[in-house]
Amino acid sequence: MTDTPKDEENFVKPASVGGGSLMIAWQLKDRTVLIVGGGEVASQRIDSVIGTDAHMVLLCPQKGLHPRTKGYIQHYPERITYYDRRFTGPAELHKVDLVLTAIDDPQRSRDIVELCRQAKIPVNAADIPDLCDFFFGAQIRDGPLQVMISTNGNGPRLSGLIKKKLQAGLSGYEGEAITKIGELRAQLKERAPGVGGPLGRKRMRWMTQLCDKWEMADFTQLDESMMQTLLDEGWEKERVPTIRELGGKPLPTPSNTPSSSSTSILSNTVPWSLGLLTGAALSFAYLKSYFSTPPIP
Numbered sequence: 001m002t003d004t005p006k007d008e009e010n011f012v013k014p015a016s017v018g019g020g021s022l023m024i025a026w027q028l029k030d031r032t033v034l035i036v037g038g039g040e041v042a043s044q045r046i047d048s049v050i051g052t053d054a055h056m057v058l059l060c061p062q063k064g065l066h067p068r069t070k071g072y073i074q075h076y077p078e079r080i081t082y083y084d085r086r087f088t089g090p091a092e093l094h095k096v097d098l099v100l101t102a103i104d105d106p107q108r109s110r111d112i113v114e115l116c117r118q119a120k121i122p123v124n125a126a127d128i129p130d131l132c133d134f135f136f137g138a139q140i141r142d143g144p145l146q147v148m149i150s151t152n153g154n155g156p157r158l159s160g161l162i163k164k165k166l167q168a169g170l171s172g173y174e175g176e177a178i179t180k181i182g183e184l185r186a187q188l189k190e191r192a193p194g195v196g197g198p199l200g201r202k203r204m205r206w207m208t209q210l211c212d213k214w215e216m217a218d219f220t221q222l223d224e225s226m227m228q229t230l231l232d233e234g235w236e237k238e239r240v241p242t243i244r245e246l247g248g249k250p251l252p253t254p255s256n257t258p259s260s261s262s263t264s265i266l267s268n269t270v271p272w273s274l275g276l277l278t279g280a281a282l283s284f285a286y287l288k289s290y291f292s293t294p295p296i297p
């Protein structure tokens with residue numbers, strides 16, 4: 001491929017090159033996550049994993065369990081297989097897709113990381129950032145919405161504080177709105193099926209216009225019959241009706257006031273170096289070697 005001088009002129013350089021981590025929404029359905037340790041940090045790891053569809057295996061002597069970890073084991077036996085013992089060796093990694101160590105024994109933790117390296121299993125060791133394939137971050141979750149704030153190990157406390165600022169900028173309608181949009185998109189794809197092509201482009205254009213025109217709170221009001229009307233009177237007629245036309249009403253949201261729209265809050269408060277992702281976010285360095293077929297966006 002030969003570049004013309006114009007191509008070279010038009011190339012926009014990315015905001016940062018290298019030094020960061022990959023932010024992805026890692027799907028863990030039918031995958032197994034091994035958690036070694038059962039203290040407070042392990043309970044926080046469960047807080048993160050329970051929202052996925054992964055199965056968890058937890059290894060920790062009973063006497064070391066944090067009350068929250070105990071609660072998880074008792075309330076979600078179908079999600080967590082618990083063994084009252086320490087990590088014994090490489091056999092523990094059989095059929096495991098991801099390992100999280102949260103133990104008070106840094107040398108043992110290093111040994112487990114080494115075993116994971118050999119088995120090509122991504123691993124996070126709570127006490128050894130230098131050896132982690134990926135880090136956790138501060139999280140905002142609301143239904144299908146997931147936002148992760150990462151400072152790439154530089155300032156964990158700041159991650160938490162930035163999370164609070166971002167939370168204050170959200171309307172509270174996002175999770176429900178996204179759920180409704182998901183249902184609407186599924187129905188639209190039934191009416192206008194297929195991938196790509198002119199119909200695919202038309203579908204995407206209409207969805208984009210709808211999302212841009214409606215407030216977050218508008219989507220939360222969509223019930224089954226309003227969705228039908230929206231598709232009949234909107235999609236079929238190539239226009240975007242208002243929520244009022246469908247029998248809904250404008251609800252108060254922070255984004256109704258231009259000075260505090262969620263866009264301006266994000267652009268005003270997010271420093272260039274902040275890792276922020278809508279959709280689940282897990283970032284780690286060796287992703288490529290663990291997945292052969294990336295999901296189609």
Ligand SMILES: C[C@@]1(CC(=O)O)c2cc3[nH]c(cc4nc(cc5[nH]c(cc(n2)[C@H]1CCC(=O)O)[C@@](C)(CC(=O)O)[C@@H]5CCC(=O)O)C(CC(=O)O)=C4CCC(=O)O)c(CCC(=O)O)c3CC(=O)O
Pocket residue numbers: 044124125126127129132134135136137138139149150151152153154155156157158159160161163
């Ligand atoms: C690499 C990482 C672990 C990983 O993912 O592997 C890591 C590592 C370390 N944290 C340490 C300390 C603290 N961690 C917190 C808090 C959080 N730490 C979290 C994540 C991460 N912490 C990952 C990088 C995240 C990123 O890059 O942003 C959060 C975001 C999420 C979570 O824990 O799940 C959660 C806030 C959640 C929320 O508020 O919502 C606080 C503040 C507090 O408790 O309030 C302090 C004390 C103040 C401070 O140091 O900032 C130390 C000891 C340093 C030392 O010895 O001095 C290490 C080890 C080291 O740095 O060597």
Ligand SMILES: NC(=O)C1=CN([C@@H]2O[C@H](COP(=O)(O)OP(=O)(O)OC[C@H]3O[C@@H](n4cnc5c(N)ncnc54)[C@H](O)[C@@H]3O)[C@@H](O)[C@H]2O)C=CC1
Pocket residue numbers: 036037038039040041042059060061063064065066085086087102103104105106108126127
């Ligand atoms: N975000 C971070 O990176 C943070 C990391 N830490 C580190 O994370 C580690 C865990 O912290 P906590 O949960 O507070 O510790 P904790 O002491 O409450 O829990 C550790 C648990 O690991 C168990 N354990 C020890 N060896 C084991 C083995 N070989 N197999 C299975 N279980 C084993 C112990 O029985 C204990 O229950 C510590 O090293 C701590 O320094 C602590 C706070 C924040």
